[in-house]
Ligand SMILES: Cc1cc2nc3c(=O)[nH]c(=O)nc-3n(C[C@H](O)[C@H](O)[C@H](O)COP(=O)(O)OP(=O)(O)OC[C@H]3O[C@@H](n4cnc5c(N)ncnc54)[C@H](O)[C@@H]3O)c2cc1C
């Protein structure tokens with residue numbers, strides 16, 4: 001096996017490239033002149049049944065990758081004892097924190113950013129996939145289907161919107177009849193309900209679907225959530241149950257003795273955990289390696305997504321796609337998703353890139369996605385775009401989730417390589433990690449369920465979604481709900497204050513935005529940015545120019561103007 | 574439910590003028606979502622407002638103050654800090670739902686004047702590639718930061734787009750001690766008024782680079798630099814002309830879009846050229862009678878004096894509004910024009926004259942505007958030495974000239990022709 005890999009490397013990468021078996025995995029080393037060659041080598045090596053591919057082939061001329069992290073140090077967590085330390089505040093880390101908060105144990109969740117859901121968990125489609133796509137027998141298939149099922153209960157307990165709309169995939173060629181048996185078989189194997197539709201039935205579900213099709217399939221269990229609101233909801237429920245959230249806390253070094261983690265060093269001091277859970281997303285391989293358990297590599301896969309103005313939302317009811325049968329197309333997959341707020345999302349793309357946090361977007365990709373998906377729904381066009389963004393999937397070469405106790409480090413558990421469908425799978429992944437953690441921790445202490453665990457969380461009011469009467473009554477109780485701050489999304493001062501008062505301490509513009517949708521509408525914050533900043537500065541009792549866009553040093557304002565004479569002009573918001 | 578004859582939505586210069594003229598003949602309510610009246614003028618502390626209307630150079634707040642004083646003298650109900658969440662058409666009236674800190678209220682009215690102003694085109698709508706740091710603002714937001722909050726948006730600024738607000742901000746930021754590295758404009762001609770190019774850029778030695786755009790933003794936390802690139806006539810990047818400009822702030826002045834979400838809710842048809850409703854010379858919507866529109870919600874104006882004028886027209890006609898059948902004469906414009914407001918003429922109104930606001934697409938020298946009736950007879954012509962897209966032309970023409978024609982044609986011809 002290794003021989004074959006070596007031959008491949010010599011031929012495709014160059015003389016310098018070699019492979020070696022490391023524990024149960026295969027380690028690739030050397031230097032290549034293109035990123036795609038490195039990816040191909042990793043994929044090739046993944047075919048031989050090793051536990052993992054550790055791809056350390058470096059890219060010529062590639063300098064150190066940028067990593068967003070706090071720019072200060074303090075001693076907040078120095079010598080901090082905790083039963084469980086969770087590294088990563090995405091949906092995976094937060095859902096694990098919530099499930100573990102049932103027990104009489106101390107839990108600390110750290111994230112290097114100023115809020116939860118800062119990275120991939122706020123940069124995706126929010127689709128609760130039905131589970132047809134993952135290969136039968138993979139962890140992805142199992143956790144996806146189980147997660148999809150569990151979302152029903154979770155969305156109710158956490159009071160978040162789940163739209164179980166189903167998804168429709170249309171075809172224009174007779175093709176469908178040939179692959180029908182194959183699709184049916186896979187659906188049965190994965191345990192996913194499937195319906196075959198003729199053209200009229202497709203148009204019944206999606207009346208504006210392009211009508212040059214012959215039929216389609218429908219996956220009735222597909223659904224949609226707001227991924228960042230879901231992550232916040234998990235985190236808030238965890239916090240209410242005693243989980244401590246350490247934001248702006250960057251795990252830099254992990255110290256082990258005899259195959260056991262004894263401390264984790266951060267910019268805020270040395271944490272002393274009994275067990276550690278690796279939920280670090282695109283950095284999960286780095287965390288594994290820090291702990292001395294190197295066995296896989298993340299190769300970042302970017303996805304760009306365009307958001308259309310809500311005004312045009314009514315041309316779509318659920319989730320619609322029309323697979324491209326031209327395999328040379330550069331934007332594979334993706335489709336159209338109607339978010340719980342009523343916007344249409346177009347995308348995502350899939351691009352292999354060497355950077356883990358490069359959220360740049362480009363015109364060409366955005367436009368090519370619109371042209372591609374226009375074929376499923378003629379009514380969309382590029383003038384309806386209000387904004388676009390990108391996220392990075394934490395793909396490993398095995399293209400499967402890693403949900404297990406470490407083979408080498410006694411008190412380390414991985415929830416790693418959780419690429420798409422990580423949102424859909426989160427409730428099931430956390431259910432499994434809960435079990436594993438209790439097992440591992442039981443070696444150190446007795447783990448018991450708490451007598452009182454609060455499994456319900458209630459969202460703060462969303463006046464826009466209430467009836468006129470209820471909305472009026474709400475305003476009578478608290479007039480702030482009648483003061484509209486964000487005009488495009490109709491968000492009130494009361495909702496912004498609720499977000500600031502929530503169990504997780506937040507203070508930047510993007511954190512408020514993720515919770516309330518301020519600035520997410522068609523004017524993209526042109527009007528409300530200054531107003532939201534004023535509310536934050538007032539609430540925190542800090543100067544206006546200390547408010548940031550997204551934590552760290554992303555300050556919005558510069559210095560005071562020379563001539564400013566007083567607040568006589570100042571709007572009271 | 575309280576009843577009015579006219580509800581004016583928006584308390585900027587257009588809405589103030591509309592409320593004043595409407596109140597002469599009708600019970601009028603003015604609704605404004607912000608705390609204070611005056612609209613965007615509140616933050617325009619530079620001068621140059623009111624030269625036509627008042628014959629003097631006022632600042633934005635001074636201009637607004639004059640109108641606010643007039644409003645106070647009239648019998649007009651005003652509610653501020655109030656947001657319209659819904660507006661519905663009934664048989665003969667409209668019901669308007671309003672949210673404010675005392676709750677939800679509903680009003681009934683015979684006619685509505687939309688004076689909701691405009692919003693700015695955003696960075697995303699002009700497709701700039703690259704990262705998502707702090708430090709990218711529209712010119713209006715930067716103006717709010719500077720003039721209302723009293724903070725600079727940053728130190729080293731690059732301005733994209735030569736719209737008037739961008740030009741004015743270039744000067745303002747320079748005066749406040751920021752370093753404006755340049756104004757970049759993708760078109761080959763500046764899009765702001767000539768007087769602003771001279772008074773805001775040339776007087777302060779701020780470079781203006783035409784046929785150049787910003788193609789990329791660099792920086793993770795805060796903007797660190799932008800990449801500029803030259804573009805050809807079709808707006809394609811010219812490879813090899815990229816330059817990196819160090820800056821911590823990118824300000825966009827790339828266009829304004831009339832705010833017409835309320836109009837859309839009512840099913841009002843809008844002109845893709847103006848992005849405002851199709852109206853006749855009373856400034857009433859052509860397909861939803863009883864709805865009037867004025868100011869920047871109707872089309873983007875460069876001078877506030879004309880905004881007030883359109884407000885007056887809309888307010889007066891809204892007060893006199895009776896739901897009778899109209900016979901409309903369509904105004905057809907030739908390709909050289911960007912747009913013309915109104916788009917239709919209703920011959921049966923009180924006015925003696927019809928006011929046309931018209932804009933050309935490109936700079937033209939030595940031309941003549943010609944208006945013909947359905948019989949191809951020239952009913953009006955006027956010569957111009959120069960016409961520029963940023964400068965809207967206003968024509969006041971006797972209504973009698975448009976009698977007995979089902980459409981009129983406005984075209985642009987060579988000014989030398991002897992007619
Ligand atoms: C474009 C796109 C579309 C997608 N669409 C869908 C979809 O429709 N449905 C679906 O189910 N899934 C989708 N996914 C996948 C889904 O978004 C992810 O699987 C999921 O968000 C992963 O969550 P996570 O918690 O593992 O990672 P993340 O949300 O990235 O969280 C990891 C956290 O770890 C922190 N961290 C990392 N290193 C350190 C350190 N050293 N110290 C402290 N903190 C650290 C980071 O700051 C980060 O907050 C999509 C993904 C992309 C990119």
Ligand SMILES: Cc1cc2nc3c(=O)[nH]c(=O)nc-3n(C[C@H](O)[C@H](O)[C@H](O)COP(=O)(O)OP(=O)(O)OC[C@H]3O[C@@H](n4cnc5c(N)ncnc54)[C@H](O)[C@@H]3O)c2cc1C
Nearest residue numbers: 583584585586587605606612613689690738868869876877
């Ligand atoms: C930044 C900027 C700088 C300018 N500089 C100059 C200049 O130097 N010289 C010059 O002559 N002209 C200038 N103009 C142009 C001129 O000032 C504007 O054309 C004029 O202010 C437009 O008036 P308006 O009443 O149509 O809109 P606005 O002034 O925008 O007023 C609209 C009002 O309606 C309110 N409103 C909107 N929707 C609702 C709703 N649903 N419910 C309740 N209230 C609502 C808004 O809050 C606002 O107060 C400038 C314009 C801008 C945007």
